[in-house]
Amino acid sequence: MTSEVLYSVFAKALGIPLEKVNDDLTYNTIKEWDSTAHMILVAEIEDTFEVMLDTDDIIDMSSVGKCREILKKYDVEC
């Protein structure tokens, strides 16, 4: 998996242009990333990367970079 796939997942789930997505994108910096979008994002991540995230990881997933870090725990490199 590449960064492009990860970025596409975020863009789709949050409904924002792909150009706005980078590792520094954090949940409290854009209005589109609210609690509802967060759950859409989690579902999209689980489907795309075929993982089942712990609830604590769902809570900790506060940025794109943090998501990448969490996915490593599930043996997903992206």
Added chain:
Amino acid sequence: MKAVVPFQRYGVTLKRLEEDMLEQVRSWRNSPEVAKHMLQQGEISKEQQENWYQGLQEDDSRIYWVAWFKEQPIGVASLTKIDLSKGSAEPGMYIYPEQFKNNIIPFCVAFALNDFAFEELGLTTLVGKIFVDNEASVRFHEKCGYKSTSQITHVEEQQKDLQWYSLNRKDYEAAKAPIARFIRY
């Protein structure tokens, strides 16, 4: 009817608001990020808070809890305008710590509150009133199964409209299932 026993669901615990948490709650409530979504946005004094709390003790139509997550108080949940004869109430909640605001935790608290309303109190309808410009709250309520009604109230003080939403148990259970599957405690 007062819910003295803590209510635990979805990894959160709703503990009835007691005097020892009044100052914590007042501090949250007076913060600009919480106050801006309230009908009354002015600063709440300690005396006002204590009077409000005393009023709660003799009022079966209102229950307030502090929501706890992993031994940490994170916000407030409430049921107001509880009417057992009509089977209705108005839920309310806010989460204060930034790290718990925009993820699954608000759903955990809302689901615990709704479960209490439908299961413990046997209510049939929950009513939400949301400022029309509060897009995040509208999305959140719709994700929880609320449907907008034809009722709108104008709030003169803020020059804004409150849209009324309604939730029945069937719609709630259907909306809860796809999100609750991610709560893996």
